[in-house]
Amino acid sequence: MPGDDYNVDSFTAFFEGWLLRQQQYLDELLTATRRHPDDAADNGDLDDLISRTLSHYEEYYEKKSRIAQRDIFLVFSPTWFTTYEQSLLWIGGFRPGLIFRLVNESINDLWDDQVLRIGRLREDVKVEERMLNNDLAKIQEKVAAPPLLEFFRRQGHDGVTGGTEMEALKAAFQSVLASADFLRRETALKVAEILTPAQTVRFLAAVAQLHLRIRACGLQKDAERRDPGCGGVQ
Numbered sequence: 001m002p003g004d005d006y007n008v009d010s011f012t013a014f015f016e017g018w019l020l021r022q023q024q025y026l027d028e029l030l031t032a033t034r035r036h037p038d039d040a041a042d043n044g045d046l047d048d049l050i051s052r053t054l055s056h057y058e059e060y061y062e063k064k065s066r067i068a069q070r071d072i073f074l075v076f077s078p079t080w081f082t083t084y085e086q087s088l089l090w091i092g093g094f095r096p097g098l099i100f101r102l103v104n105e106s107i108n109d110l111w112d113d114q115v116l117r118i119g120r121l122r123e124d125v126k127v128e129e130r131m132l133n134n135d136l137a138k139i140q141e142k143v144a145a146p147p148l149l150e151f152f153r154r155q156g157h158d159g160v161t162g163g164t165e166m167e168a169l170k171a172a173f174q175s176v177l178a179s180a181d182f183l184r185r186e187t188a189l190k191v192a193e194i195l196t197p198a199q200t201v202r203f204l205a206a207v208a209q210l211h212l213r214i215r216a217c218g219l220q221k222d223a224e225r226r227d228p229g230c231g232g233v234q
Helices: 008-035 044-070 072-076 083-087 098-106 112-140 148-158 164-194 197-224
Strands: none
Touching (some): 008 044, 008 197, 044 072, 044 164, 083 197, 098 112, 112 164
């Protein structure tokens, strides 16, 4: 079991610092896209940037896994996210299929072989998403009255932890979250394996831009309590 440092306050502090570092990585990625618009030159320096950026995301998943072991309900209703960000969550994070939309929007020079490989991966991910949706639905059947998100919020606020049935429910949610996070990470890594270094940098820049844009939009919505016209991101 994680130590006492893995609580909502410590994770919120970590997440705020992680977002600042993400902005720094985005700046590096955008600079790299200007310096290396294609793979014609030696792009060895891009490999280091890609590795560091992926490690940045890996750090988030590692910390998230630890706090999920401590309080799974908190991860499904994360207070470190804005209300808008929470509304976009799929099993505690982004839907893996979103990755393919970002590939299409950021990469316009895919080879035929890359298109085929990404297409096959997209179909595989769709199957995995459906299986996880089914797993979550089976768990949700055990949750009586409120909608799932409200259930998580209630557990977190009430501090409900005891009981054999509740422990079994926690374990079930922890399992489906771990599977969803694994699918998110593996999908991104497999896409990066298909893309060239220059393409991967553009893809990672698009990921960071969308994430930070959603964050800014959510902060604005929460502050103003009105729709600032941020556009569709689902």
